[in-house]
Amino acid sequence: MRLRSNNPLAVRLGPLVLKNPVIMASGIFGYGDEMRHFLDYRCLGAIVTKTVTLQPWKGNPQPRLWETSAGMINAIGLQNVGLERFLEEKLPRLRRLGTIMIVSISGNTTREFCVLAETLARQDVQALELNISCPNLRFKKKMVATCPRLVLNLVKDVRRVFPRKCLLVKLSPNVTDITSIALAAEEGGADGLTLINTVKALAVDLEGRRLITGGLSGPAIKPVGLRCVYEVYRRVKLPLIGLGGILSGADALDYILVGASAVGIGSGFFSNPLLPQEVTRYLLGKVRQFQCRTLSEMVGIFNEKETGV
């Protein structure tokens, strides 16, 4: 598929070309056709699947959800059916949706990531997103996305078994310097970076006498996400998928202006299932208003690359 010049919203992520920059983020889109009643899947740039692991995972016990004043905390714990059932049941359904599919994978060891990537490559999956930043998950008692060396090695190893196809890496905002992690992923051979995953958070349920820990999403984290995209864009050449707190087309545009080539819709989709269409329409209008030929010309125009780094 080539970048068609007559499509002003087309986005290139390494070898992958999306017809528009709106991507359904991982974990908010099950595996298929639950939302078919009001969402036209063909209007999406791509969907990222719920994270798949080698073995089925039951996920965390309750409480898994907590609404906060401007967002929500979740602790789902990567509940999923495992690779085998994913290939049998979910993959054929996802293929029929008529949009590009990015499979999110995660594991407890490098070997698990590699087995997943290799198997999915054989199944002709065109794009992977490495989920190394789930706040509810540890890799040798450490979140991979907090250590540049772990990221570099993992991305390198997965790249080897998943050549010539789109490899994305999802980064965490829970780090001292996100650019060092982004640079490590770039050096490892990633085609693009997704940022950000949820922010580690805690709530106190006084009445229930319990604590709720998990990852914060929603409008509360939009400024955090924007700052991460801003910083990474200045240092890294890879295309970025910006997400965190996008509830409107204007939120999505903010991400584009500071350096994201594409945007992810996350938990904002829960309250407004029509959000993907609204964002696409808004961005198309803005391309005309900014008198640009394509949206890609608008990427990062409020930001500038640091040179000589």
Place this chain on the structure above:
Amino acid sequence: MRLQDLKILRIQVLAGEHFWIEMENRLSSEVLPGQFVHIKISPFLFLRRPFSVASVSQGRLGFLIRCAGTGTALLSEKIPGQRLSVLGPLGTGFPVRKRWKKLWLVAGGTGVASLLLLLSLLQKLKEKEIVFFYGAVSKSLLFRQLLPPGNYLRIFTTDDGTSGQAGSVTEPVRKRLITGEKPDVLYGSGPLAMLKELSLLCKQYDVTGYLSLEARLACGTGICLGCVVPIGDANNWSYQRVCCDGPVFPAGQIQWERFLPVEGKSVKRCSLHSRHHETEKQ
């Protein structure tokens, strides 16, 4: 399942922070008893709020709601004529079989909402012998006026004994079971502790039971996996979604000990699932 803006037609304040709200009904499919809708109450609240449909009549949907938190409080302040974004109907309903003749409906508190719709449906069917158990905290919170007229046995309980029998609504159920009476099916809706009790009774007396669970929801459509409960056998269970695999589950399939641990433990993550929590699905 459809997403649309529905007009509020009527709001009536009931006793003790409860209110009755009616909205126009333009949902695509018929609402089954036990199903719910997911309502966007305010742009300042991030998530939608789920409410069981309590009545469907003449193009109107009725809901019985208790002000349990910010969302329901904001909803109670709406005025007729305003429109709200409504997603629904969602979830599975209570199963109804022709061969089930003797039916027991057990409602606790605002859990009565989903059973009201079931009761009106069952009354239209022939040859059904219905007993309606309804318990509340006190007399003023026992909304007898919401029960449809008809030929069925009503048994009321209140925690403080101000109306009907004193004590939990599960007590008259237990007494009847002890005397050897047994329904073909038991439907339950109410606080989790009450449902757990019903679940144990169903197991002990080998009664087919269906219970409507409540949970905090985010998406309401099965994609976020936030509302799950452990369902299955003791050795072979999995987390299933209240919003789309439920909210009605077979009584014997709910793994309570993985879900509602013993109360009184110290504060610890995941250690408690309080029955008092500020959930708003009723």
